[in-house]
Amino acid sequence: MSRLLRIALREYLAYVKTPGFWLSILLLPLGISAYAFAPVLMERSTPTPNVAVVDFTGRGLSADIAKSLAPASRAMRPLGRVVAAPGAPFVGAADATARLKPLLAPHGTLEAFAIIEPAGASASIDFWSRNIADRALERTVSEAVAAAVKRQSLAAAGVDATVIARIDALAPTVTDFSPKAAAGKVALKDRLPGIAGFAMGMLLWMVVMTGAGMLLNSVIEEKTSRILEVLLTSASAPEIMGGKILGVAAVTATVLGFWVTIAVTALTLRFPTIAGDLAGIFLARGMWAYFALYFVGGYLMFATLYVTIGAFCESGREAQTLLGPIMILMSVPMIFMSQAITRPDAPLLQMLSWIPPFTPFMMAARVASDPPIWQVAATAAMMFAVTALELWVAIPAFRSGALATGRFELRTFVRSLARRGE
Amino acid sequence: MPNALVLEEVTKRYGAFTAVDGLSFAARAGSILGFLGPNGAGKTTSLRMALGLVAPTSGRIEVLGSADAAAVRSRIGFLPEERGLYRRMTPIEVIAFLASLKGVPTGEGRRRAIRMLEEQGLGEAMRRQIRSLSKGMAQKVQLLSALVHEPDLVVLDEPFSGLDPVNQQALERLIRDLAGRGATVIFSTHVMQHAERLCDHVVLLAAGKKVFDGPVDDARAAAPRTLLLEGGFTTADVGALAGVEAFSAEAGEDGHRRVIATLCPGAATQEVIKAAFARDLAITRLEVREPSLHDAFIVLTAKKAA
Numbered sequence: 001m002s003r004l005l006r007i008a009l010r011e012y013l014a015y016v017k018t019p020g021f022w023l024s025i026l027l028l029p030l031g032i033s034a035y036a037f038a039p040v041l042m043e044r045s046t047p048t049p050n051v052a053v054v055d056f057t058g059r060g061l062s063a064d065i066a067k068s069l070a071p072a073s074r075a076m077r078p079l080g081r082v083v084a085a086p087g088a089p090f091v092g093a094a095d096a097t098a099r100l101k102p103l104l105a106p107h108g109t110l111e112a113f114a115i116i117e118p119a120g121a122s123a124s125i126d127f128w129s130r131n132i133a134d135r136a137l138e139r140t141v142s143e144a145v146a147a148a149v150k151r152q153s154l155a156a157a158g159v160d161a162t163v164i165a166r167i168d169a170l171a172p173t174v175t176d177f178s179p180k181a182a183a184g185k186v187a188l189k190d191r192l193p194g195i196a197g198f199a200m201g202m203l204l205w206m207v208v209m210t211g212a213g214m215l216l217n218s219v220i221e222e223k224t225s226r227i228l229e230v231l232l233t234s235a236s237a238p239e240i241m242g243g244k245i246l247g248v249a250a251v252t253a254t255v256l257g258f259w260v261t262i263a264v265t266a267l268t269l270r271f272p273t274i275a276g277d278l279a280g281i282f283l284a285r286g287m288w289a290y291f292a293l294y295f296v297g298g299y300l301m302f303a304t305l306y307v308t309i310g311a312f313c314e315s316g317r318e319a320q321t322l323l324g325p326i327m328i329l330m331s332v333p334m335i336f337m338s339q340a341i342t343r344p345d346a347p348l349l350q351m352l353s354w355i356p357p358f359t360p361f362m363m364a365a366r367v368a369s370d371p372p373i374w375q376v377a378a379t380a381a382m383m384f385a386v387t388a389l390e391l392w393v394a395i396p397a398f399r400s401g402a403l404a405t406g407r408f409e410l411r412t413f414v415r416s417l418a419r420r421g422e
Numbered sequence: 423m424p425n426a427l428v429l430e431e432v433t434k435r436y437g438a439f440t441a442v443d444g445l446s447f448a449a450r451a452g453s454i455l456g457f458l459g460p461n462g463a464g465k466t467t468s469l470r471m472a473l474g475l476v477a478p479t480s481g482r483i484e485v486l487g488s489a490d491a492a493a494v495r496s497r498i499g500f501l502p503e504e505r506g507l508y509r510r511m512t513p514i515e516v517i518a519f520l521a522s523l524k525g526v527p528t529g530e531g532r533r534r535a536i537r538m539l540e541e542q543g544l545g546e547a548m549r550r551q552i553r554s555l556s557k558g559m560a561q562k563v564q565l566l567s568a569l570v571h572e573p574d575l576v577v578l579d580e581p582f583s584g585l586d587p588v589n590q591q592a593l594e595r596l597i598r599d600l601a602g603r604g605a606t607v608i609f610s611t612h613v614m615q616h617a618e619r620l621c622d623h624v625v626l627l628a629a630g631k632k633v634f635d636g637p638v639d640d641a642r643a644a645a646p647r648t649l650l651l652e653g654g655f656t657t658a659d660v661g662a663l664a665g666v667e668a669f670s671a672e673a674g675e676d677g678h679r680r681v682i683a684t685l686c687p688g689a690a691t692q693e694v695i696k697a698a699f700a701r702d703l704a705i706t707r708l709e710v711r712e713p714s715l716h717d718a719f720i721v722l723t724a725k726k727a728a
Contacts, residue, residue, distance in 0.1 A: 006522050014510065225506025230567075233473050233500040234523035236492060403475060 003235040007243025011218065012250045025255045029262045048078050049111030051137060052085035052103075054096045057118045061148050065114070068144035069137075080137055085113065093117055093126065104130045114141050122149050180370075189277040194341040196281050197368030200291055201337040201361045203256070204298060208360065209330065211252040212302040215244060216319055219310030228311070228402040237399040245303045252299070281368065290367045290376075297383040298360030301390060308394040311401030333361035344369035353379050356386040424487065426451040426575045426606035427472055432481030434467050441467040443630040445481070449608055449623070451574075454601045456617035456638075457610040458715075459627035460723055465610040466503055468627065469577055472608075473500055486575055496525045499573035503580045503610075505564050509553035513539055513563040516552065517570050524571035531570060538566045542592075558589055565593070569600070576600055578609035582616055594620055614716040624715070628723040638715060645713035645721045647691060651698065652680045652707035663697045665689030680707075 015021050051069065053062040066082035086103060090096035093115045103110040112129040123145055127138045147168075154164050176186035222228045231240050267275035282288045305326075313319040333352065340349055344366045353362040353371075359379045367376065427449040434442040442464040449455040459465050470476040472483060474491025486494040507516050514535045521531035539548040542562050547555055552563065561584060569576065578597075582590050597607050597620055611617055617624055617638070624641050626634035634641050646667065651660055657671040660681040668684040685694060691710055698705060 003523050006519070010508075010519055014508070018510070225509070226502050226504040227506050227508065229475070229502045229504075230500060230520065230564075231523070232475050233495060233498060234520060235495075399475075403470065 002239075004239045004243045004246065007231070007235065007240060008247035008250065011244050011247025014218075015214070015248075015251045016254060021251075025258050028259060043077055049080045049137065050083045050109060051080045051141070052100060052110055052113035053082055053141075054085050054088065054090060054093075054100070054113065054115045056093065057116055057123050059123070059148065059152055061116055061123070061145050064148035065141050065144045068140050068147075079140055080111065083110075086110075097126070097128070101128065104128060106130075112137050112141075116145060121153055188274070189280075192274070192277050193281050193285070193287075193368035194344065196278060196287065197344070197365045198337055198341045200287065200368070201333070201340070201365030203259075204291070204294055204364050205330075205334060205337075205361045207252045207256055208295070208298045208302050210255070211248050211299055212306040214251065215248045215303050216306040216310040216323075217316065218244060218248070219307050220313050220316060220319060223311055223402060224314055232399060232402060237395050237402075241304070241307055241395060241398055244307060245300070248303065249299055285368075287368060290364065293380060294360035294364045294383075297380065297387060301357065301360070301383065301387045304387065304390050304394050308398050308401065311398045312404060329357070333358045333365075337361060337365040340365035340369070345371065350375070354382070356383050359383040424451050425449060425484070426453075426486055427455075427608065428482075428484040429468070429472065430482040432468070432471060432478045432483060434464075434471060434476065435479045440630055442471070442478075442627075445627070445630075445632050447625045447632065447635045449575075449606055451606050452601060452604050453606055453622045454597060454620050455606070455608045456621035456624040457608055457627070458612065458614070458617055458624055458719060459610075460612060462629075463627040464630040465627055466579055469579055469608070469610060473498065473577060494575075496571065497574045499568040499571065499576040501565055501568045501576075501578045501581055503583070505561055505584070507552045507560060507564055507567075510551055512551060513544060513548045513555070513566075516563060517567045520567040521570040524573075526571050534570050535566070538570060539563070542566065557584065558586060561585060562589070565596070569596075572605075574605055576605055576607045578607065580611060581609050582611060582613055590616070614714065614719050618715040626719065626722055633722045633725065634718070641715055641718045641722075642713045643718075645717035646684045646687060647713055648711040649683045649685065649691065649694060650680065650707070650709040650711060651683060651703070651705055654704040654706075655679060655681075657681055659701065659703055660698075663694055663701070665694040665697070682711075 051065070053065050055061050062082060069078055069080040069082060071078045085096065085100060086109065087099045088096075090099065096113075096115050100110065100113045102108065104112070108130070111131070112127065114128075115126040116123050117126075118124075125142060125145055127141060129137060151164050151168070154167075155161060177184050178186050178190065181187065181190040219228070222231070228240070235243070264275065267278065282291075306323075309319055309322050313322075336349060336352055339346060340362070343349065349362060349366060350371075352358050353366060353375070360383065363371070363376065363379055425448040429448070430446050432442060432445045433440065445464070445468055447455075457465050457469065467476065471478050472485060472491070474483075474485070474495070483489070483491070485491045486497055488494045491498070508519075511519070514532055517535035517538070518526075518528055518531035521534065522528050526534065536548060539545060544559060544562060547559055552560055555563070565578075565581065568578070576597075581593055581597075585593060594616065597609070600607050609616075609620075621638055623636065624634065624638055625632060626641065634644060649666075657669055657679065660666060660669050660683050663683070665686050666683045667686040667689075669681050671679060671681045683694070685691065695708065695710075698708075
């Protein structure tokens with residue numbers, strides 16, 4: 001086994017042998033699960049809200065409201081439950097309000113109540129609610145009353161009940177077509193590439209930045225403990241850098257593999273059709289190859305930069321001084337990647353794709369929308385050319401930084417890069 | 423006998439600062455060479471150049487017969503001045519890993535690591551993480567990792583710093599054993615006693631320049647011998663003796679005067695003593711003091727500074 005591989009293996013094992021590593025990679029799937037299931041859990045843990053309806057119109061609107069709050073299917077939970085207003089009958093709206101309002105107190109029996117009064121041919125609603133942030137109940141009650149009033153007005157005008165029912169059911173049937181859709185007619189399957197590209201770009205950004213950050217910490221640790229100096233008497237600077245970069249690349253690949261396995265399993269179990277469509281996009285359309293290309297280019301570019309910075313720093317705090325501006329710069333692709341879902345060929349996105357540090361992420365996000373092949377090839381060539389130049393400058397600078405002592409100085413760092421470590 | 427390390431007119435400059443200036447010396451194979459000098463003299467830079475870590479600005483370096491240190495790095499062992507190891511690895515893992523980088527197969531590296539750790543009394547600690555070891559234990563582990571591949575040239579940068587007297591003695595024994603099996607040992611230090619006890623040959627640096635290169639006895643000869651005289655006489659009486667270059671006085675016991683006389687280079691000690699008795703000086707105590715390497719170090723570095 002070559003020295004480079006031995007260094008890579010040590011680096012890899014140093015991470016994967018720790019329980020903290022496995023705990024940390026479980027955090028993302030757990031976080032996503034929590035994000036997905038939190039609303040369901042919230043809803044299930046919250047009792048069905050009681051809603052009192054005080055109808056002064058005499059139109060029987062309470063029944064319409066009760067119907068609209070009922071669940072659309074047995075699998076769903078009701079939005080609310082219409083209950084008899086405690087203390088009814090009431091003299092008027094003011095009396096009802098005065099007697100029902102105390103029941104909205106924190107441990108009261110009502111979540112909301114609606115006082116409906118006639119307003120010409122229509123009706124006016126005073127909607128009282130304990131939770132002013134959640135407007136779903138108010139909207140449902142309001143829509144139910146509006147629909148009922150409209151139906152009753154049409155009936156009063158002599159329109160037959162069956163005609164009213166037919167009018168209610170009238171809605172245009174819209175079918176999306178696009179030349180980009182496989183069968184002309186747009187289906188979820190056709191929209192998936194844009195979403196998959198965005199997800200790919202985000203995932204790349206996360207793994208590349210995480211991997212580069214791990215490398216930075218690893219190099220700083222070796223620099224401060226002077227292990228780097230010992231390593232340099234046993235292996236060349238390219239072997240040490242290459243070994244470390246390869247080792248952490250294997251760590252990030254492990255993380256990625258773990259996440260992808262969990263995602264594929266969850267999708268296959270829950271949404272097998274979407275899982276099949278995504279498999280088609282990644283395998284049949286070759287998006288995995290683009291992912292690999294941009295992972296290699298992006299990771300090498302940032303790993304080299306971070307390793308070199310780490311070799312000049314005596315502590316994480318010193319490294320943050322330099323990384324602050326870099327991280328601000330790297331938030332640019334994060335901001336614009338989501339735009340690639342809806343407008344992958346927007347001129348601004350195309351322009352950003354030509355900036356080498358942004359290329360891996362921007363192109364990964366755009367590639368699912370089939371950008372011109374010459375753009376893919378040219379941006380990739382530029383990305384690798386810049387990475388090669390970076391390596392050419394960084395390898396001797398890494399050796400110089402590894403042997404340097406004292407606090408990080410930007411001037412020394414820049415001079416070392418310019419002189420290629422001499 | 424061939425030389426394990428040769429430096430010829432080696433200079434290293436960092437911008438306008440000259441860290442090492444025209445340094446030349448050779449370390450004979452199988453010898454123990456002390457690389458001495460005050461802090462900032464250029465010792466670490468010189469050793470780094472010898473190891474191929476830093477390229478010289480000018481001059482020629484030959485290590486184990488090769489002009490390229492990288493080509494023979496598997497035959498070199500190195501202990502840096504500032505120590506550190508992978509804190510979460512065990513001593514066996516660290517030693518075997520560093521041995522593997524020097525070309526020792528992993529299994530063999532582990533076997534050697536276990537044997538060496540047991541020999542050094544670290545058998546109990548060999549499977550504990552480095553971070554749980556004492557500083558002395560960790561230093562021993564680092565030293566063993568520099569020796570596990572049985573190098574022909576061992577470079578130790580300030581190896582005694584931070585060690586307690588017992589471990590310093592153990593390290594001296596280890597260095598002698600290394601030389602005994604034919605390895606060349608070069609170590610830097612500013613504690614002269616170690617160099618005096620161990621070295622066949624010393625190179626003394628001051629302000630980046632070599633001020634001495636030769637056997638320890640020759641280095642000592644560079645410092646003047648001194649005579650301690652105590653008794654009822656004046657300092658002028660001692661100063662008037664032929665062969666005395668300088669003197670210093672201090673109050674001795676019982677009101678007697680104590681004078682330390684520095685002899686002229688080449689002056690015969692016996693002749694000076696004879697002259698003192700010939701003048702009837704009331705000497706109650708007389709002690710001939712041979713110069714130590716420490717004295718030579720002070721004199722040689724002071725000359726350089728002057």
